[in-house]
Amino acid sequence: MKVLRAVIPGRFQPFHKGHLQLVKWTLERVNEAIIVIGSAQESHTLQNPMTAGERILAIRKGLECEGVDLKRIYLIPVPDILMNSAWVAHVKTYVPPFQYVVSRNPLVKILFEEAGYSILEPPPFDREKYVATNIRLMMIKGEEWKNYIPRCTAEVIEELKIPHRLKKLMERD
């Protein structure tokens, strides 16, 4: 039987409970999910505080603790390129063969659609609550951010001192 796979591109800065629901939703529809850690070259900025390696750790631990079967998951970092029209071909060189793309991001959807892929568009999962930009802001302000993130992902983020990193990045010279 053919193994059905979907890519889930995202920056995951950080991986939150909306992303967790997205992965579970995907695994109800395909056999394997390929989580593409986009903008893999980015780190140590307000928009992208974590390295690709740190994001892999945070996502893996979060999924494992929530009972997601890691045998069905690939986590693959992909750096950005300066050419949107070549991005799908670029992603394809990093990941196993796949048939579907899971995304709500308009640019991602149009690029994969034009390349002939089927888009699986998930519903918004509590989107007003689960937005990574807002969660980074809560970390900066010292507000309670842990409720928005899978428990074991939050533990990794604390160990890595990501809130401290974000606060430092806010300082002026």
Ligand SMILES: Nc1ncnc2c1ncn2[C@@H]1O[C@H](COP(=O)(O)OP(=O)(O)OP(=O)(O)O)[C@@H](O)[C@H]1O
């Ligand atoms: N709560 C959610 N419900 C459904 N899809 C989501 C949710 N949050 C993010 N996504 C989807 O997950 C993918 C990756 O999202 P991304 O990593 O950019 O998270 P984000 O919360 O939008 O982050 P940021 O605020 O930093 O842009 C995108 O396709 C996005 O639409």
Ligand SMILES: NC(=O)c1ccc[n+]([C@@H]2O[C@H](COP(=O)(O)O)[C@@H](O)[C@H]2O)c1
């Ligand atoms: N030209 C490119 O490199 C290109 C194009 C479209 C999306 N992407 C990446 O895909 C990811 C999409 O995820 P988000 O939905 O989190 O924005 C991002 O990392 C984004 O940079 C890259």
